[in-house]
Amino acid sequence: MDEEAVAVAPNGQEDAPTGAPLPILDEPDKPSIYAATIDDIEQAAGRIAPHAHFTPVQTCRSLDQLAGSRSLFFKCEIFQRTGAFKFRGACNSVFALSEEEASKGVVTHSSGNHAAALALAAKLRGIPAHIVVPRTTPQCKVDAIMGYGGKLHFCEPTMEAREEACARVQAETGAVFIPPYNYGPVIAGQGTIALEFLAQVPDLDALVVPISGGGMISGIALAAKALRPGIKVIAAEPAGTNGAPDTALAKMAGWVVPCARTDTIADGLQGRLGSLTWPVVRDLVDGVVVVDEAEIVNAMRLIMERMKLVVEPSGAVGLAAVLSPAWASGHVTRECTRVGVVLCGGNLDLGAKGFWDMWLPKSQQAQDED
C-alpha cells in the first residue's frame, strides 16, 4: 500500500513536491496507449508464480449482511509476501530484466511496501536493491526493508532530495530504476490479482480496488475487462482531510484536475495518478466511491473483528466503499450483488506502545522496548 505520495508528470518522471498541483497529463481526444496488455499480465503471472503467493479468497456471512445482503469476496493480498500486493509488481519488474540489466541491481525511492517488495524480489533474484529513504522514515519500515536485504540510502525528506539521491545511486551503480506504480511491468504484475480472482470466483459483478497512484487498479482493470468485459471496476478513494480526492475529481472532469494532496489515515493511498495509470482509470474504471476517515476505521475494525484479519487502513478502503451509502445509491454500484474486494495490504504499524500495553498486567507494562 505504498503508492508513493508524488505526482507524475507526462514524461513519467515523478516530480511534484508535496502539495503541488498536478500537471495535466493528456488531452481528452488523445488516443490511449495502455501500459500493459492482457498478454503482458498473463506473462507476469507465469513470471511471478515461483515466488509470489496465489492468495486465498475469503468470505464472511456477517459482512455480507452489513453490505445489504450482497455476497462479498475478499482477495487476501495481506497474505502476499511482504504483506501487500506490491510484491507482485516488484517481482515481475525484477524478473523481467535481462541478465545484463539485472546484474547492476535495482533502485527505488520509497519508504513503504514497494521498497520492501523490491528488496525481497531483488534478493530472490540475487541482485542488489538500493532503496532511497527519507531520514524521517519510521524505524519499523527501515527494519522491514533491511530485513529483506535492501541496501538503504538515507536522504533529506523532500522529493528533490529523494530524486537526486536516486539519480546518484543510478549513476554510481548502473542500477535500474523501478518506480512504484507508473511503470508497465509493475502494472502488469498487479494485474495478476485479477487473473487469480476471476479464476477463484468467476461470476463476480464488480471488483472494488483502493486507489492511489493507480498501479493496482490499472492492472486489475486491464485484466478484468479483457476477460470479462461486463464486469464493473470501482475505485475506492479516501476523501481525507484538507485537499481533495484526485481520482474522483479527475473522473468527473475527464482530466487530471490540479488539487492539493489530501491527508488520510490510509497513508498508503496518498499517491497521484500517473501518465500510465490515468488513461486506464479514465477509460476502464466504472466509478469512484469516496469514503471518509471514520468509514475507513470502521471497515478496519469490522475486518479484524468479523474476519480475524489484520489490514492496514489502506487495505480496508475497499470494504469501506462497499458499506458506504454512496455504494448503495450509486447507479453503477447498487446493482452489483457479487462483489470482489481487494484487501491489498496488512502492514499495520503495531508498534504503538499503548496497544500492546492493553494486554499486559500493569506491573509488566512498558518493559519491552521495540
Add this chain to the structure above:
Amino acid sequence: MDEEAVAVAPNGQEDAPTGAPLPILDEPDKPSIYAATIDDIEQAAGRIAPHAHFTPVQTCRSLDQLAGSRSLFFKCEIFQRTGAFKFRGACNSVFALSEEEASKGVVTHSSGNHAAALALAAKLRGIPAHIVVPRTTPQCKVDAIMGYGGKLHFCEPTMEAREEACARVQAETGAVFIPPYNYGPVIAGQGTIALEFLAQVPDLDALVVPISGGGMISGIALAAKALRPGIKVIAAEPAGTNGAPDTALAKMAGWVVPCARTDTIADGLQGRLGSLTWPVVRDLVDGVVVVDEAEIVNAMRLIMERMKLVVEPSGAVGLAAVLSPAWASGHVTRECTRVGVVLCGGNLDLGAKGFWDMWLPKSQQAQDED
C-alpha cells in the same frame, strides 16, 4: 477460548468457587475410561460438517525461522464460526441430542466463546439456548450471545449463583445442560480439529494445544493418538500471575494437585481440569510447556504482524510455547521439527477506545461510541 474458570469435582459437576483448591479427581491406579473414542470423534465430524467450517492451515516463513528452523503449521480455528473452536463441541452436542431432548432447548452458564457457540448451534437446530451470564459480563460478550440468538439469564457473579440460575432454568424449561468442556460430546467435537489437521498435514511430529479445562486437548489427543500413535501432543499453559499452572503441576505430580487459580491475559484459559479431561491429559499428553505473560503478548503480536491474523491472547499461547526456551530445551519437544499449532480463538476485544483512536485524526477521535 471460554473454558470456564471453575474446578470440576469427580461427579462431573462444576462446583469450585474462585480460588478453591481442586479436588483429587482419581487415583493413579484407577483404570481410565476416556470420554470419547475415535469413533465418537469421526461421528462428530460427520454431524458438524453441514454447519462448521473445515478451517484452513496456514504457514509463515518468518515464524519458521524464529522457531529455530522448524516448520510450523497453524490450524486457523479463528476462522471457525463464532470465531473459536468452541463451535465444534457445541454443535456436536446440540445435534447429538434426540428430537425429544432437543425440543426443550439447551442451557449453559458461560460468558464467553462457549456461550456464543452454543447459541449459534441451537439457532441452527431451531431450538432455544438459555445462557446464564454474570451481571458483570462485558457488553461486547452479551451482544455476541444475543447476536447469535441466545436467551440471556443474568445472575450474580458467583459460581453458586451461576449454578443456581442454571438449575432453575433447567427445572423451568427442561433444557439440557451442555457444559463447556467436561462432557463427552463436547470433547468429541473438539477432537475433529485433529482429524482435519492430520488430513491437511499428515506428517506432523507434534501438535501444540492451549490448555484450560482440557476439552480441546482431550479431543485432539484422543483423535491424534488413535490415528498416529507416535505423534506428540503438547499442552501450552500460561504461568499467569499469582496461583500456579495447574496442568503442569498435575502432570508432574501425577494427580490434580490443589492450587490457587492463576490470573492471566489469556482469559480463556482459566478453567480447571475436569473429571473427564484429566485422565486423557494424564495418559495421552506428552508434555506441558508453561509460558509467561510477555511471551503470550509477543506471540500475539507476531501472529498479527507476520501472519496478518487476529488472535485473542489465549489463541496465541500455542505459538508462545513453540518459541519459548522451554520448547527448545525440552527433551520431548526439541526433537519435533514439523509442528502443528492450534490458533484456537480470535475473539480479541477490540472495543478499547484507545486502539481505534490511534488511527483517527485528533479532530475525529472519541466521537463514535460503540
